Amino acid sequence: MALVVQKFGGTSVADPDRIRAVADHVARTRKRGNRVVVVISAMGKETDELLRLAGDVATTRPGREMDMLITAGERKAMALLAMALHDLGVEADSFTGSQAGFITDTTHTNAKIVEVRPDRIRTAVDADRVPVVGGAQGVAGETHDVTFLGRGGSDTTAVALAHALGADICELYTDVSGVFTSDPRIVANARKMERVSFDELLEMTANGCPKPAMRSVEYARTHGVDLHVRSAFTWETGTLVTKEDHDMEQAIVSAVTHDTDETKVTITGVPDRPGIAARLFRALAEHDINVDLIVQNVSVAGVTDISFTVPRSDTAAAERTCAELVEEMGATSVLTDPDIARVSVIGAGMKSHPGVAAKVFETLSGHGINIEMISTSAIRVSCVVREDQVEDAVQALHDAFRLEHGPVLAD
C-alpha cells in the first residue's frame, strides 16, 4: 500500500464543484489501494482578495498580521474539502500548518521551513483517515506566531510533508497536465515529458516554466522526493520528476523555456577598476534585488558597460540603487529596458555535448533574432532577445532540437 501526498492548487479547488471533484479524486486514489495525505491551497483567487481587503483597511501591513490574514484562505478550503470527503464516506480531518507540525523561522510572508514534525498527520494516516493540510502555512518555532511560506508555498508544503512522512510519491496537481518541452500556448507541438530530472526541472522553473514552484523543486532535489506533476482535471499520467539516473540515456536537450518578466539594466561608462562590479552587486543584494544574467562588455579605453537583468517588479528599486552608485563609481548613466525576454534551452546531456550553445546561436541568427546577452550553465543555454521576438525564438529552438519527437539522446 503506497503512501501518496497529493497537492491541489487554487484553480483545482476554485468553487464548490471543483472541491467535490477533488474529493472524488482523493476517494478514488484510496480505492486503488493507496493511503493519501492532501495538501491544499486557498480557493481560486482568494489570496488576492485577502490582499486587496488588507489594502482597503490599512497602509501598514505588519508581516505577522498579513500571515494571520492570508492563512484564513487555506483554512476555508481545507475544511470544505474535509467535509466533501466525509460526504463520500471518507473519514478526513483538516490540519493547519501549525497542527501538521510545520516549524518555520520568523520571516513573515515568506517563512522558511526549519523542521517538520508531522505526528498528528502520521496518527491520522495510521487510523486510515485522510489528513487535509493547509498549504504554505507554518508556525514560528521561536514566537509561536502563524507564518506563511509565500506564494507557491503549497508545493513546498507537499514536498516537505512527503519527505517527513517517507511518502512513496508527491503528486502536484495543477491546471496543466505535466511538464512540457515548451509552453504549449506558444509551441503548438510542445510535448509532455514523461520524465525529467530535478536538475533539469530546476533550470526550467528558474527560467520561466511556471509550475511547480522552484523552491519546492529545490526541496525535492535536496531530499530526493519523487514528484509527479499532473492535472487535477484529468486522470492521465503527468510528468515524473526524479533524480538523474546515470544508467539512463540522457536527453541532450529536454526543453525550451522562456521568461518575459525581466528588465535589462545597463550602467554605461563604468571605469574598469577592480572591485567596481563587486560593489554594485553587493549593493543590489543588500536591497534584496534578485540579479540574474550579468554581462560586462570588453573594456574600451578603460571604460566598460555592465548589463544585468532583474525581475520586472524590482526595476524601480534596481534603478534607484544603481543611480546612487553611478556618481560614486564615476560612471555615465543608468538605462533600463523592459522590452526584453529570455529564452533558455535545457538538457542534462548537454554537459557532454559542447555543440548545443553553437546550435542555439545559429538557430536564432538564422531566424533573424538578435542575441543581446548570453548565460550558460552545465545544462542550460540562455539568451536575452527582444521581447517581441521571443515566441519565434522558442518555436525555432523547439523545432531545431526536434523536441516534438521525443528527446534527442546523448550517446
Added chain:
Amino acid sequence: MALVVQKFGGTSVADPDRIRAVADHVARTRKRGNRVVVVISAMGKETDELLRLAGDVATTRPGREMDMLITAGERKAMALLAMALHDLGVEADSFTGSQAGFITDTTHTNAKIVEVRPDRIRTAVDADRVPVVGGAQGVAGETHDVTFLGRGGSDTTAVALAHALGADICELYTDVSGVFTSDPRIVANARKMERVSFDELLEMTANGCPKPAMRSVEYARTHGVDLHVRSAFTWETGTLVTKEDHDMEQAIVSAVTHDTDETKVTITGVPDRPGIAARLFRALAEHDINVDLIVQNVSVAGVTDISFTVPRSDTAAAERTCAELVEEMGATSVLTDPDIARVSVIGAGMKSHPGVAAKVFETLSGHGINIEMISTSAIRVSCVVREDQVEDAVQALHDAFRLEHGPVLAD
C-alpha cells in the same frame, strides 16, 4: 490605569471603514489612559456566508471541520483590525482563541470554555501592545482541535478574558446603545437603563432581549465581571451590568421583553397518571429540545392536556418526538401552534412585591389580550399571548409600569 476588554460584534466591523472606525475607538480609549484588550467577531455576515459555502460543498458537516471553517471569519477580522491599529501608530497583535489560551471541551460548534490561560495576552498588554483576540474560538484541551463557542460566543470570550485578566470592565459594543426597558422598535418611549443587575439581564436575555448573549451574562454573573453594554457607533455611555447591590433601591419592574421565536406544542387527551410528564420531557431532553414554558391543565375525567413551548427551529423535532409517545401514553393527538409570542415583565424588586403578577394580568385583560399560558420566577412574570397581539401587550405593560419615567422603586 484601567484594563478594559472591548468586544466588537460583526456589524461593528462589517467593512473596511467600520474596521478603521473601531481602530480609532480603541486608540482613543488608550489615549484616555487605559490599557485595552480587543475581542472581535467575524465581519458582518461572513459567518452566514461560510455556512452557505459549506452547504454548497457538502451535506455532511462534521463539527470539527465546521469549526475550522467558521473560525476563518474572526481570523480575517482580527488581522485586519490589528493592521488598522498599526496604521494609527498603535502596536497590536492578533491572537486566535487557541493562542489566547482558550481551552475548551470537544463539543464542536458549541464548545464550552474549560479554562483560560491568557499568558500571551498578558505579555502583550505588559509590553503596552493591544491584543486583538478572535471571538468565540478555542482549542480542545483533549484533542488539540480548533473549537467554536457558537453564535454569540464572542461575548463569552470577552467576559471570560476580562475575568482571567482581572480587567476592570468588559465593554460589549453592539449596534444598540445599551439595554432598554423594552424593544425601542416597538415601544417608542422605551428608556435606556443606566444600570441593570446580572439577574435581571439574565431573565431579559432568556426572554427575548437579543443582546448581549445570555451565556456571556451567565458567565459574568458567576464570576462577577462588570459589563458595559454600549454602542460601537457613538461614544455615549450605555448600560452598566453589575451585581445586585442590596443597599441599592431595587426597581420593582425594570423591563418588558418579548419573544416571538417559539411554538406552542399541545398533547391532548393525556391520561393523568404519575410519570407521564416525566416520560415526555425526558424524551424531549434526549433529543436536545429546549422546552421552556410548561402548562398542564386540570384533569377532567382522568384525562388532561399538556402544553409547552419550544424554539421555533425545534418544532418539527418536538412534534416527531411527541407523536412517537402519543400512542405509548394512550393520548389523543399532538397540536402545534406557531402563532404565539411571549411577553415578560422583569424586575429584581418583584420578589418583595407580590402584586406585580396581578397587575400584569389586569393590564393585558384590560387591553383585550387573552393569556394562554403563564410562567413566573422570583423576578419575572411571563405570559404567552397571540403573536399578533404581542406588540400591544409590550406597549401596554411598559405604560402600566411607567417605565419611560425611570424605574418604579421598591420600598
